[in-house]
Amino acid sequence: MGMAERKHALNVKRSEDFSAWYQAVIQGAELAENASVRGCMVIKPYGFAIWERVQRLLDDKFKELGHVNAYFPMFIPVDLFEKEAEHVAGFAKEMAIVTHHRLEQQNGKLVPAGELETPLAVRPTSELIIGESMARWVKSYRDLPVLVNQWCNVVRWEMRTRMFLRTAEFLWQEGHTAHETEAEARAEATQMHEVYRWFILDVLKMFGIPGKKPDYDRFAGAVDTYTIECMMQDGKALQAATSHYLGQNFAKAVGIEFQGRDGSLNYAHTTSWGISTRIIGGLIMSHSDDDGLNLPSAVAPYHIIMIPMLKADNSQAVLDYCNKIKASLPRDVRAFLDTREFSPQNKKWDYVRKGVPLILEIGSNEVKSESVYFTKRLFLEKQSMSLNEFAKSVEQLIAAHDEMLKTHCEEACEKRINRDVSSLYEMRDFFRSNQNGFVIAKWAGKNDKLELLDDMSISIRCIPSLQSGAPGRCVLTGEEAATDAVFAKSD
Amino acid sequence: MGMAERKHALNVKRSEDFSAWYQAVIQGAELAENASVRGCMVIKPYGFAIWERVQRLLDDKFKELGHVNAYFPMFIPVDLFEKEAEHVAGFAKEMAIVTHHRLEQQNGKLVPAGELETPLAVRPTSELIIGESMARWVKSYRDLPVLVNQWCNVVRWEMRTRMFLRTAEFLWQEGHTAHETEAEARAEATQMHEVYRWFILDVLKMFGIPGKKPDYDRFAGAVDTYTIECMMQDGKALQAATSHYLGQNFAKAVGIEFQGRDGSLNYAHTTSWGISTRIIGGLIMSHSDDDGLNLPSAVAPYHIIMIPMLKADNSQAVLDYCNKIKASLPRDVRAFLDTREFSPQNKKWDYVRKGVPLILEIGSNEVKSESVYFTKRLFLEKQSMSLNEFAKSVEQLIAAHDEMLKTHCEEACEKRINRDVSSLYEMRDFFRSNQNGFVIAKWAGKNDKLELLDDMSISIRCIPSLQSGAPGRCVLTGEEAATDAVFAKSD
Structure with a gap:
């Protein structure tokens, strides 16, 4: 007779239905819910508290690097979009369009009235509208660089939506910079790519491969797009943040021109970079x-x-003791005493579902022995400690939680990276095994055989920044090729 | 021969053209600029840095009082608006309406395509869409109160726009709460009114009168609206922040129903409160x-x-000394060394226009004598001090700046309050003198003679929270009346 498996806090398992499990995690942790508006979500307080911490950490880092925040209109006149052909082509199919500016009663129903002369797109991204301001701000090389960022909402009218991953409206930051030279702009794009690597891998403890997007998959209007391709627990890739070197494309489209050190007129080199609630x-x-x-x-x-x-x-006595515990903790430790009128058992499983690292249950026993009884969320291990010892080691316990989280994620992902694929046959074999994961294999950089990947539903996620340098053969064309590329399915 | 007046940093004076002067302050301080989109503005980095501080101070206070942030969709289906009749009537005339979800090329032009079944309004305020979520969240009295807030953009399609004061899109926070009883909801609305009073009067050092809006001028759908009516330097009133007790109106419209302590089903009592970039x-x-x-x-x-x-x-030597000054200042003092390649004289006037409290000019003399030469922005007084003394007294200098700012504003405004008006004739006399200002006079609270105020272009701004209690006669009807009201022109 096998060991009976313990009951889990969610009613669906990752291994059974990854997509349903994902929804169950969101619901169980009260992170978000679908809104009555098609494709839109409500970010609930617990989910938003996570986003606020993402914002604070990144915003501090951006400012440390000299960026300043500003705010630009969310409405973009449709004719402004037409100024950059590739850009508009990339976004035209998924934009919310404002055409009227009031509602009127007609036959007892409210209908749009007051038609606008020029329809307005709700921003899917702001290169053009911010570029227009930069064109006004920049006259001389002395006005450069311009390093601005905004935290805002954007809209991309997606047909298939999934909470956080793909919603019609989402929140993000978009950094936009203008520079005197190509070298400076490229250094900025690379620097922000590194900021995202730091944040996603070191702070969020996720697993990802930093690299460059293949040419055919760049941001619409960019010269180079850098990405962090993260591996999810279903073995699929998630593009987690991007940084773009835009060359002079947008500067030419909107006229960001300046007098250089030698008196000549030049177009600025610009960049943009963003991370969204998708993270x-x-x-x-x-x-x-x-x-x-x-x-x-x-x-x-x-x-x-x-x-x-x-x-x-x-x-x-118990509440007093809880307050004593709280008072004995270091200031940076965020501790919360939940006195709501729900059963302790329900509360405990609530916080397990919410992923609180240390869950303390405090009753008469703990008061008497001046001790702390707690569950470590990650592997649900239970432990007891004197209050004194707990207060002294709590920062270590939290650091250990982070370390385990990182190691656990990294080890699982590393196991799913296959570096031994040298032919399309082997690639098919790997992805058909239904294990998914990343294949790192050689690619000659040609775009003409990419359709061979279609029947596997995979794509080239990035050219990793870290290259092995070893020679080999392109998995698509069989040619000699030295460049490693990441192949994977994506969400 | 009169004393020649010194040249000012702006090319237009308050006394000559208040409206042009207002624009000149904004332009001179690089706070904002008009965008290419009609009625929309760009908040430039220096203006946005002020808004970020407003956000941080208020957000900390909201959280201290138990509120949490969340995020709700900016699109509101038009049919959801119809659920609260007064509310939709109040906003229908100024809403941006999304009717399509993509752009298509037609005869070389991009035109809206993909018409939506239900048009979407861009939120002018979020009582209904947030109420919908609350209806899902609240089942029992144990789930109350719900205390949420969001920082976001909203759109009200204004016909006459002025930067910060009235723009089609603006930024704000909107707090929304749901409570078990009327008493609790009223206490919340009053508490948030007091938070705004504290922020606007004590933190921003503005002059304003806290009070209640007359019934006919409440927020669309509210039972009571509380406001801070601030006096501007042209003697006009500016409604600076509002807090609303909404009764059960919105709870009934969207179904925020809960099981009470006695088992009965009840509608929640809700509030909302907001302050915007208008401040x-x-x-x-x-x-x-x-x-x-x-x-x-x-x-x-x-x-x-x-x-x-x-x-x-x-x-x-000068740069080293500047860094030494910076290092000697208390940590909370925000000091910035401007090394840009512009002339010191231009920079100085830039910072005068930007309102930096203390402007230091540091050259060889200061290095030699280890001293600090500075201009106090408020009255442009110049002063010199040893570095040692400056470092010790800098916090006092800043506190003195704040104190003077407050006193200066308060005294000027107090002078413009007329408490001696007891008839419509005297009221006309006051407002026709072209001095403007606030009249505090008696009002019987009846709405039938309000048109008498129209030819003076004045309105009842609020019923002050602090009442004199003295009996008198209503300036409109001549009846005996004990209630003080504030009468003024507004922007």
């Missing part, structure tokens, strides 16, 4: 398990939850 | 002068600017 989807699919969410401490709304086990005769 | 317009019109902006230190991007007076032979 929360990536975070979920990187670390969560069949009991719900797991969070790295840097973005966890709470590090510690205290659940008081109240009885008629001990309430005040 | 920056109010800040400008409260404190600026003919040399440009003045800022209270709490929201000033810099407290201190250091302008190095560089010559060929002293550059390194």
Whole structure:
């Protein structure tokens, strides 16, 4: 007779239905919900608290590197879009268009009225409208670089939507910079790529491969696009943040021209870079398990939850002791005492689903022995400690949580990277095994055999920044090729 | 021979053309600019840095009071609006309406395509869409109160626009709460009214009168609306922030129903409250002068600017000394060393126009004598001090700046309050003198003679929270009336 498997906090497992499991994690942790508006989501307080921490950490880093925040209109006149041909072609099919500016009663129904002369697109991205401002701001090389960023909402009218990953409206930051020289602009794009690598791999403890997008898959209007391709627990790739060197394309489209050091007129070189609420989807699919969410401490709304086990005769003593625990913790540790009128058992599983790293259950026993009884979320291990010892080691416990989260994710992903594929046959074999994962194989950089990847539903995710340098043969053409590329399915 | 007046940093004076002066302050301080989109503005980095400080201070306060942030869709299906009749009537005339979801080439032009079944309004405010979520979240009295807030963009299609004061798109925060009882909801609305009073009067050092809106001028759908009516330097009133007790109106419209302590089903009582980027317009019109902006230190991007007076032979010594000054300042003092390649004189006037409280000019003399030469922005007084003394007294200098700003604004406004008006004749006399200002006079609270105010272009701004209690006669009807009301022109 096999060992009975314990019941999990979610009613669906990763291994059974990854997509349903993803929704169950979101619902169980109260991160978000679908809105009544097609394709839009509500980011609930617990989910938004994670996003606020993402914002704070990145915003501090951007400012440290000299960027300033600003705000630009979300409406873009349709004719402004036409100024950059590739750009408009890339976005025209998925833009929300404002055509009227009021509602009128007609036969007891509200209908759009006051038609606009020029329809307005709700921004899917802001290169053109921010470029227009830069064109006004920049007269001389002394006005450069311009290093601006905005945190805002954008809209891309997606047909198939999934919470956090693909919604009609989403939140992001978009950095936009203008520089005197190509070298400076390229250095900026590379620097911001590195910021995203740091944030996603080091702060969020996700697994990802930094690299450059193949030419045919660049941002619409860019010269080079850099990406972090993260691996999710279903072995698929998620593009987690991108940074673009835009050359002089947008500067020419909107006229960002300046007098150079030698008196000549030049177009600026621009960049743009962004990360969105999509990263929360990536975070979920990187670390969560069949009991719900797991969070790295840097973005966890709470590090510690205290659940008081109240009885008629001990309430005040237990609450006092909880407050004593809280007071004994280092200031940076985010601890929360949950006194709501729900059963302690329900609360505990709530916080397991919410991925709070340390879940404390405090009752009369703990008060008497001045101890702390807690569950470590990641592997649901239970432990007891004197309060004194707990207060002293709590930062270590949190650091250990982060370390385990990272190691666990990294090891699982590394196992799913196949570096031994040298032919299309082997590639098919790998992806048909239904294991998914990343194949790192040689690619000659030609675009004419890419359709061979279609029946496997895979694509070239990036050319990794870190190249092995070893010679080999292109998996598509069989030619000699030295360049490694990442092949994978994607969400 | 009269004393020649000194030249001012702006080319237009408050006393000559208030509206042109307002634009000149904005342009001179690089706060914002008009966008190519009709009625929309670009908030430039310096203006946005002020808004970021507004956000941080208020957000910390909201959280201290138990509120959490979340994010709700900016698109609201038109049929959802129809659920609250007063509400939709109040906003229908100024909403941006999305009717299509892509652009298509037709005869070489991009035109809207993919018509939506239900048109979407871009949120002018979010009571209904947030209420829909609350209806899902709230089942029992244990789920109450719900205390959420969001920082976002909203759109109201205004016909006459003015930067910060009235733009089609603007930024704000909107708090939305749901409570078990009327008393709790009323206490919340009052509490948030007090938070705004604290922020606008104590933090921003503006002058304003907290009070309640007359019934006919409430927020569309509210039971009571509380406001802070600030006085600008042209003597007009600016509604600076509002807090609403919404009764059960919205709860009934969207179904925020819960099981009460006695098992019965009840509708929640809700509130909403908001402050927008409009407050920056109010800040400008409260404190600026003919040399440009003045800022209270709490929201000033810099407290201190250091302008190095560089010559060929002293550059390194001056820059080193500037860094020494910076290092000697308390950590909370925001000091910035401006090393851009512009003339020191131009930089100085730039920072006067930007309202930096203390502007330091540092050259060889200061290095030699280890001293600091500075201009206090508010009255452009110049002063010299040893570095040692400056470092010790800098926080006092900043506090004195704030104190003077407050006193200066308060005294000027108090002078423009007329409490001696007891008839319509006297009211006309006051407002026709072209001085403007606030009249605090008795009002019987009846709405039938309000048209008498129209030819003076004035309105009842609020019923002050602080009432004199003295009996008198209503200025409109001549009846006996005990209630004070504020009468003024508004922007």
